[in-house]
Amino acid sequence: MVGGFGGAGLPRRLIEAVLAAGVRDLTVISNNAGSGAGDLSAWFEAKIVRKIICSYPRSAAAFAEQYRAGTVELELVPQGTLVERIRAAGAGLGGFLSPVGVGTLFEHGKQQLEVGGKTYLLELPLKADFALLRGRAADTMGNVVYNKTGRNHQAVMATAADTVVVEVAEILAPGNLDPEAIITPCIFVDRVFLAERA
Amino acid sequence: MNPLTRDSMARMVAHSLPPNAFVNLGIGAPTLIADHLPDELGVILHSENGMLNLGPKPAPGEEDFDLINAGKSPVTIKTGGAFFDSSMAFAMMRGGHIDVAVLGAFQVSASGDLANWNTGNVDGAPPAIGGAVDLAVGAKQIWVMMDHVTKDNVPRLVRRCTLPLTAVGVVKRVFTNYCVMAVEPDGLRVEAVRQGLTPEALQAMTEAPLQFGCRLGVIREDGTMEPAGA
Numbered sequence: 001m002v003g004g005f006g007g008a009g010l011p012r013r014l015i016e017a018v019l020a021a022g023v024r025d026l027t028v029i030s031n032n033a034g035s036g037a038g039d040l041s042a043w044f045e046a047k048i049v050r051k052i053i054c055s056y057p058r059s060a061a062a063f064a065e066q067y068r069a070g071t072v073e074l075e076l077v078p079q080g081t082l083v084e085r086i087r088a089a090g091a092g093l094g095g096f097l098s099p100v101g102v103g104t105l106f107e108h109g110k111q112q113l114e115v116g117g118k119t120y121l122l123e124l125p126l127k128a129d130f131a132l133l134r135g136r137a138a139d140t141m142g143n144v145v146y147n148k149t150g151r152n153h154q155a156v157m158a159t160a161a162d163t164v165v166v167e168v169a170e171i172l173a174p175g176n177l178d179p180e181a182i183i184t185p186c187i188f189v190d191r192v193f194l195a196e197r198a
Numbered sequence: 199m200n201p202l203t204r205d206s207m208a209r210m211v212a213h214s215l216p217p218n219a220f221v222n223l224g225i226g227a228p229t230l231i232a233d234h235l236p237d238e239l240g241v242i243l244h245s246e247n248g249m250l251n252l253g254p255k256p257a258p259g260e261e262d263f264d265l266i267n268a269g270k271s272p273v274t275i276k277t278g279g280a281f282f283d284s285s286m287a288f289a290m291m292r293g294g295h296i297d298v299a300v301l302g303a304f305q306v307s308a309s310g311d312l313a314n315w316n317t318g319n320v321d322g323a324p325p326a327i328g329g330a331v332d333l334a335v336g337a338k339q340i341w342v343m344m345d346h347v348t349k350d351n352v353p354r355l356v357r358r359c360t361l362p363l364t365a366v367g368v369v370k371r372v373f374t375n376y377c378v379m380a381v382e383p384d385g386l387r388v389e390a391v392r393q394g395l396t397p398e399a400l401q402a403m404t405e406a407p408l409q410f411g412c413r414l415g416v417i418r419e420d421g422t423m424e425p426a427g428a
Contacts, residue, residue, distance in 0.1 A: 005247045005248075005266070005270075005284070006247075006266060006270035007263050007266070007270070008247065008263060008264045008265070008266050008270075009264060031284075033324075055326070055327055055328050055329070056326045056327065056328040057324050057326050058326040058328075060324070063324065064323060064324050067322075067324040068322045068323075068324075074324055074325075076324075076325055076326070076327055077327075078327050078328075078329065078330075078331040078332050079246065079284070079288065079327070079328050079329040079332060080246075080284075080287075080288030080291060080292060080329060080331075080332030080336075081331075081332065083283075083284040083285045083288060084285060084288065087285050098292070099292070099335050099336075100292065100331050100332050100335045100336075101331055101335075102335075102366070103363060103365070103366035104331065104362065104363045104364065104365065104366070105362050105363075106327075106331060146281075147264040148249075148262065148264045148265040148275070148281055149245070149247045149248050149249055149264060149265055149266055149281060150264035151248050151281055151282070151283050152247050152248050152283065152284050153283070153284045154283070155283035155285075156283055156284065156285045183283070
């Protein structure tokens with residue numbers, strides 16, 4: 001999983017680090033599929049992605065080239081359903097019932113259930129081995145806050161991966177983040193590291 | 199008689215919004231509505247990427263790329279605004295907390311079906327959906343702002359959508375560069391029409407059958423209406 005919405009909250013240092021690590025055949029869960037330098041486009045250019053699960057792969061030239069060539073698989077998920085599937089995984093739920101997509105192409109292959117006279121689709125949880133996230137600040141215990149609309153999918157992704165890594169612009173001693181304002185409590189976070197804005 | 203410009207359409211929609219409403223503006227043309235909202239209307243804008251109370255574009259040089267709208271353009275946040283995560287942003291939509299969502303569209307049917315995510319082009323380009331389906335299902339009212347016909351003069355208001363649907367039977371009002379329509383149980387009813395355009399000429403540009411109210415409003419060139427808010 002890779003946090004970010006467009007460029008907001010994109011973990012650019014982590015994206016570089018994955019590239020440098022030489023891994024391949026990745027399944028990526030993210031809102032977008034990259035649209036320029038230093039974002040997920042670099043992973044598509046390096047051909048290390050086998051499948052992407054996302055909502056809005058628009059203006060994504062490197063991805064589109066491989067999609068047309070049939071070398072990368074796309075699972076297109078409505079944005080609210082995408083984040084809620086991740087939330088379900090992080091919250092230990094077996095799925096959820098959503099009215100979104102009923103009567104459209106997005107109902108294909110999904111179980112339909114009627115509750116209270118209304119039709120819903122059964123949506124299944126989505127988890128990952130790693131979540132790569134970007135925060136504004138963390139304390140050394142791993143409590144994280146985000147920056148403005150940079151928060152987006154990240155707070156939920158932090159709950160739904162085996163290993164959660166957060167790059168932040170500032171690392172503080174415990175006690176320097178207001179407990180009322182912590183967005184991702186340290187229980188979810190495995191690693192934080194200092195990364196200036198790329 | 200000219201069709202309304204994008205800017206005039208945006209003014210027409212902005213002036214039609216209910217006071218103090220929570221409103222989501224879809225990406226594309228509806229984004230322009232933000233530039234025409236009178237402060238005294240008290241409308242609070244919601245953005246699917248996690249913000250309430252969006253403000254106008256920042257001054258050049260003051261852009262913050264962690265502060266963007268759903269179309270990924272830099273914005274500002276007004277006093278009393280809030281940030282939240284995507285799950286909460288979509289709970290606001292699906293949960294019926296958004297009063298009006300104004301979306302762009304490729305086609306709207308006589309029964310309010312919405313097609314706004316996929317032109318069905320078979321050039322092999324990857325499809326993209328974003329938050330359109332979630333918004334179309336969840337907001338209390340879906341309004342559409344779109345050109346009345348395509349660039350090739352093909353009607354966009356149709357009996358039945360031929361493009362892949364975003365949602366079934368959700369559209370309540372449609373604002374085009376020629377008229378304002380309500381989607382009623384028995385079809386489309388024109389509420390206001392561009393000054394100088396006859397009902398016959400409007401119907402000729404529209405595949406779906408139109409009904410005309412007896413108190414038909416008039417839309418001026420700048421997007422204002424007579425009577426106001428018709």
